[in-house]
Amino acid sequence: MTAPALWRDLRRFTDARVGLGRVGTAQPTAAHLDFQEAHARARDAVWSALDVPALEAGIARPVLRVRSAAADRREYLLRPDLGRRLAEGTALPRAPGCIALVVADGLCATGVQRHAPGVLDLLIPTLPLPAAPVVVAELARVALGDDIAEAMGAAAVVVLIGERPGLSATDSLGLYITWAPRRGRTDAERNCISNIRPGGLSCADAAAKAAWLLRAAQALGATGVALKDDMALPAP
Amino acid sequence: MAPGRGIIAAMPFAQTVAGTRYVFDDLKTLLARATPFRSGDALAGLAAGSAAERVAAQRALADLPLARFLTEAVIPYEADDVTRLIIDRHDAGAFAPVRSLTVGGLRDWLLAAEPAAVTALAPGLTPEMAAAVSKIMRVADLMQVAAKCRVVTRFRNTIGLPGTLSIRLQPNHPTDDARGIAAGVLDGLLLGAGDAVIGVNPATDNVDAVMGVLRMLDTVRDRFAIPTQTCVLSHVTTTMLAMQRGAPVDLVFQSIGGTQATNASFGVTLALLKEARDQALALRRGTLGDNVMYFETGQGSALSAGAHHGVDQQTLEARAYAVAREYAPLLVNSVVGFIGPEYLFDSKQILRAGMEDHFCGKLLGLPMGVDVCYTNHAEADQDDMDALLACLAVAGVTYVMGVPGADDVMLAYQSTSFHDGLTARALLGKRAAPEFEAWLDRMGIGGDDERIPARLSPALIGLA
Structure with missing residues (x-):
């Protein structure tokens, strides 16, 4: 390819809104309306709910269902504390020494629906410890995984959770790993892999990185700031 | 006692x-x-x-x-x-x-x-x-008083002089792809952004990946001889490791909060921040000054971490500025609308909080910028950001963000675009940092030509 001579040619390198041109100091009409349309789509995606039966069919393993203590989507948005706690009376089987696997809707269910089964398929055979039954959690924040894993007696927890929708991607999945999970763990005690989606990190790369982090966490006995992602990069 | x-x-x-x-x-x-x-x-x-x-x-x-x-x-x-x-x-x-x-x-x-x-x-x-x-x-009081505060900081240029409005160029990419980031940098430079810092939020905290982005940004800065500084906004411990391994680190970034427990939730202590600053100072990369730290803050982080001690979120935010000023930072910004509606529900709350944060930061002597922004589950849109940006610019905000088309494709939120920065400067007669402005003139940036000026040839930074 030849080097771009025109400003708009920069678009071939990134999905970011580069090379828009300008009218005075403002964006041209078409670019402005493209943005408005993308914002409208993202706003609608915020309220997308998880289709649990479809998700279960995709996972092809025994699946347990739980909900957080939040009553509905609006309460979930405004009360993050409730989204971090299991609903009263939730019972889960014990899985001591296992890795708990939680699939959570988060702020946008689309990415979970599309990518969580693929990541789990690739990740489960490479786990350094046995996998606990998969738990599908609705109205869930990341820290709900601590509650779930503590109830199961798991050694670690992997939470696959929908990331909030942006303008250019409404199907992004996040993955959080917490060693020795229990209620009250902070975000500095987790490792995160984000932007799992087409155009971001592939399911295969995400699963490989998660497996690397879990093995490193097992060796270190911890996740979070103490565990540096020092996985070798693939040759360019 | x-x-x-x-x-x-x-x-x-x-x-x-x-x-x-x-x-x-x-x-x-x-x-x-x-x-x-x-x-x-x-x-x-x-x-x-x-x-x-x-x-x-x-x-x-x-x-x-x-x-x-x-x-x-x-x-x-x-x-x-x-x-x-x-x-x-x-x-x-x-x-x-x-x-x-x-x-x-x-x-x-x-x-x-x-x-x-x-x-x-x-x-x-x-x-x-x-x-x-x-x-x-x-809000008018907050604007008037903040506009009186003079805070000037330096690394490779001079930030915060009266009559200036600087822009952080934020060319994030969902996989930290070098050419994707470089295209964002060039786009921002062509629209006059980057005098505060060219700063990338990395998609991963992988040490080698962070070092790769650091080297790439340093190469771009060097090839075009831009009088500015670069930064990868990774965790402070990752940046320290990158420095130990020889990466070109201008600024050390960290998110901070207003209580010890909030900082613990970010994985930092005051001693660690000092150690990181000392490490960056020892590199002696600043040519005009030695403000080597870059901090981000935001109302609600303490409550989110269960570390608020029954203190309201705005008072805790101001306490984060006491942490920041201990380390003589080049840049500090509140990421006001980023945290979400459970802390700032709508545009009214985001606007008020943004003006409070800028005022408190300036009054306490900080080079205060604001990420004028919102997430898609907050009741806000780009009109609201225009209003907040205008209020901040009148109040003399040190810098705001410049994101391609206002849409951050990695962090999935909306901020201010390069165009918004240009518009705020034009409406209020504000200018870029003087060294950067002179560079823009030298490079022939700011004309109406669709063609990229020859001195900014994309081939020089690997875009071919």
């Missing part, structure tokens, strides 16, 4: 409004009830129960002597290293001009004072004093 160590028992405050008597048990309760309504304080159970209770608290707060803040800490001295930093660093000499005033008296003093007097006050004010006075000020 030194003051501030809890030797004076908390005394209740009382105020009657419209025939009802309201009692506030202690200083932190008074501050919380006096705060304009926001969802995070309601979530924490700290917000006033009614508009009348709020104004009663504001009246009681206005009558409070400033000296009280030196004897009653909102979080005990023994329990929190941020409180210790605040009390131990308080400059009684700088405080002298206002030491006999009440909070209400301070508001009047600030509005009437000359810029030099307001600027000189910074080391004499505690964050709680700044937060308290902001709670009895309107």
Whole structure:
């Protein structure tokens, strides 16, 4: 390819809104309306709910269902504390020494629906410890995984959770790993892999990185700031 | 015993409004009830129960002597290293001009004072004093007083001079792809952005990946001889590791909060921040100055981490600025709308918080910028950001963000675009940092040509 001579040619390198041109100091009409349309789509995606039966069919393993203590989507948005706690009376089987696997809707269910089964398929055979039954959690924040894993007696927890929708991607999945999970763990005690989606990190790369982090966490006995992602990069 | 160590028992405050008597048990309760309504304080159970209770608290707060803040800490001295930093660093000499005033008296003093007097006050004010006075000020008051504060910092250029508005160029990419980031950098440069910093939020905290982005940004800066600084906003410990391995680190970034436990939730301590700063200073990469730190903050982080000690989120945000100023940063910004609607529900709350954060930061002597932004589950849109950006620019905000088309494709939120930065500069007659402005002129940037100027050939930075 030849080097771009025109400003708009920069678009071939990134999905970011580069090379828009300008009218005075403002964006041209078409670019402005493209943005408005993308914002409208993202706003609608915020309220997308998880289709649990479809998700279960995709996972092809025994699946347990739980909900957080939040009553509905609006309460979930405004009360993050409730989204971090299991609903009263939730019972889960014990899985001591296992890795708990939680699939959570988060702020946008689309990415979970599309990518969580693929990541789990690739990740489960490479786990350094046995996998606990998969738990599908609705109205869930990341820290709900601590509650779930503590109830199961798991050694670690992997939470696959929908990331909030942006303008250019409404199907992004996040993955959080917490060693020795229990209620009250902070975000500095987790490792995160984000932007799992087409155009971001592939399911295969995400699963490989998660497996690397879990093995490193097992060796270190911890996740979070103490565990540096020092996985070798693939040759360019 | 030194003051501030809890030797004076908390005394209740009382105020009657419209025939009802309201009692506030202690200083932190008074501050919380006096705060304009926001969802995070309601979530924490700290917000006033009614508009009348709020104004009663504001009246009681206005009558409070400033000296009280030196004897009653909102979080005990023994329990929190941020409180210790605040009390131990308080400059009684700088405080002298206002030491006999009440909070209400301070508001009047600030509005009437000359810029030099307001600027000189910074080391004499505690964050709680700044937060308290902001709670009895309107947005116009916050603008007027912030505009008087002079804060100038330097690394490879000069940031914060009167009449300037700098832009952080934020060319994030969902996989940290070098060419994707480079295209974002070039786009921003062509639209006059990047004098605050060219700063990438990495998609991964992988050390090699972070080092790769650091090298690429340094190459771009070097090839085009841009008088600015670059930064990868990874965790401070990752940046320290990158420095040890020889990566070209200009600025050390870290998110910080207003309590010891909040900082612990970010995986940092005050000692760690000092160590990182010392490490960056030893690289001696700054040509005009040695402001090597870059901090981000935001209301709600303490509550999110369960580390708020019953203190309202705006007061805690101001306390984060006491942490920041300990390390002489080049740049500090609140990421005001990023945290989400559970802390700032809608555009009204985001606008108020953004103006408070800028005011408190400036009053405490920081080079304060604001990420004018919102997420897609907040009740806000780009019109609201235009209003906040305009208010901040009038208030003399040090810098704002420049994101391609205002859409961050990695962090999935909306901020201000390169165009927005140009518009704010044009509307208010603001200019870029002088060294950067001279560079823009040299490179032939700012014309109406669709063609990229030859001196900025994309091939020079690997775009071919």
